[in-house]
Amino acid sequence: MATPPFSGKEGASANLTQQRGANPGTFSDLRGVSQLVVAAVAGVTNIVEEMHRNIARISPIVGASPTGRARGLSGLVYRSVRGVTQVVGFGLNAALAPLTPLLVHHGPSPRREALLAALNGVLGDYLVASHNSLAIPMRLRQQGRPLELDRPALATRFAHSGSKLLVMAHGLCMNDLEWQREGHDHGASLAQDLGYTPLYLHYNSGQHISTNGREFAALMERLVQEWPVPVSELVIIGHSMGGLVSRSACHYAQQADYQWLRHLKKLICLGTPHHGAPLERAGNWVNVIVGISPYTAPFTRLGKIRSAGVKDLRYGNILDEDWERHGSEHLHDPRKQAPLPEGAQCFVIAATSQRPSGHPGWHLPGDGLVPVQSALGQHENAALTLPIPASRQEICHGLNHFDLLSSREVYDRIHRWLVES
Numbered sequence: 001m002a003t004p005p006f007s008g009k010e011g012a013s014a015n016l017t018q019q020r021g022a023n024p025g026t027f028s029d030l031r032g033v034s035q036l037v038v039a040a041v042a043g044v045t046n047i048v049e050e051m052h053r054n055i056a057r058i059s060p061i062v063g064a065s066p067t068g069r070a071r072g073l074s075g076l077v078y079r080s081v082r083g084v085t086q087v088v089g090f091g092l093n094a095a096l097a098p099l100t101p102l103l104v105h106h107g108p109s110p111r112r113e114a115l116l117a118a119l120n121g122v123l124g125d126y127l128v129a130s131h132n133s134l135a136i137p138m139r140l141r142q143q144g145r146p147l148e149l150d151r152p153a154l155a156t157r158f159a160h161s162g163s164k165l166l167v168m169a170h171g172l173c174m175n176d177l178e179w180q181r182e183g184h185d186h187g188a189s190l191a192q193d194l195g196y197t198p199l200y201l202h203y204n205s206g207q208h209i210s211t212n213g214r215e216f217a218a219l220m221e222r223l224v225q226e227w228p229v230p231v232s233e234l235v236i237i238g239h240s241m242g243g244l245v246s247r248s249a250c251h252y253a254q255q256a257d258y259q260w261l262r263h264l265k266k267l268i269c270l271g272t273p274h275h276g277a278p279l280e281r282a283g284n285w286v287n288v289i290v291g292i293s294p295y296t297a298p299f300t301r302l303g304k305i306r307s308a309g310v311k312d313l314r315y316g317n318i319l320d321e322d323w324e325r326h327g328s329e330h331l332h333d334p335r336k337q338a339p340l341p342e343g344a345q346c347f348v349i350a351a352t353s354q355r356p357s358g359h360p361g362w363h364l365p366g367d368g369l370v371p372v373q374s375a376l377g378q379h380e381n382a383a384l385t386l387p388i389p390a391s392r393q394e395i396c397h398g399l400n401h402f403d404l405l406s407s408r409e410v411y412d413r414i415h416r417w418l419v420e421s
Contacts, residue, residue, distance in 0.1 A: 121173030124206020166196035171240025176200035206307030213248020243272025250341035350375030
């Protein structure tokens, strides 16, 4: 089946409006756009059905997906959606509606959270624009439970916590629970070893990075204001897109003169595409990330349907002006350098699949998603290179993009950086 060409605000409904405005009364245009809408809905219906089938059959978290369609009452529902779609051009939300009951859960579930994170990474901007209940609201969480940013509530929940806060920001199509990998969580380990209180950002990674950055900045201001004791130290660790969202938050916090930026001591980015990633241009970024699990693998069909957040990864856009005056498929890098946060030390870790060989970092292969030079903030254009000293850069060999979450070498480097003044 051909991939329907829509994404978020630039989705099928937006295309329909534009076509009507440009060619009022042109029946052939309306018919063509209508076909795109139908194709989009049918495609998403197939994806939702496949996820439903995998969940119902309790597939392993990582591995191959079972084949076949959903059966019984569920199968009847999906067949009905396809039939109605072909007749009347059902809305995209109608195709997504059968997914909602699957996500009603009374606590954090790795399968549910992975599915929801993937959906938001691929279609997150559309979910927000259409007021869909599946859109993830930005929150700080711990162990999958959202925090109530109210001083008495925080004092009760963190009665024995101190003044050192550590905020962890996940990457594209991921969620805060995925910091736990292979029995290790950088945040939990730093809490035990260095006395930090780890809090985990949970957000819709399909929205523009600058949109998430502005919201993250406001959320951090509320956190620092409501924390039960005065904050003495704030550290942010961002994996992949999470590092870009964190840098964006620092920019907008400085613009708004937020107080929390004065408490930020260190910002650490793990495998962050500061200057973009080549895979985005082919739409393969989503395919690589979500294809590792049968619960999210159905989204690989949407490789060409890329949310605003995914498109921002083309060049590492973190500001509104990086994208708002340019088409979604622009082929040039329109960015101006966004300064690093004043008063905070910034650190970067890049991963390479190659074992140590003595080759300079510029020529090393990346981690499967992010080139080494992009993760280090290096750029052929000196004006875009991030001014991060070599002592605050690290290249970890023999790792892929997700190994950054569980590698002992990565953790030891983070630990050393945090104990250094």
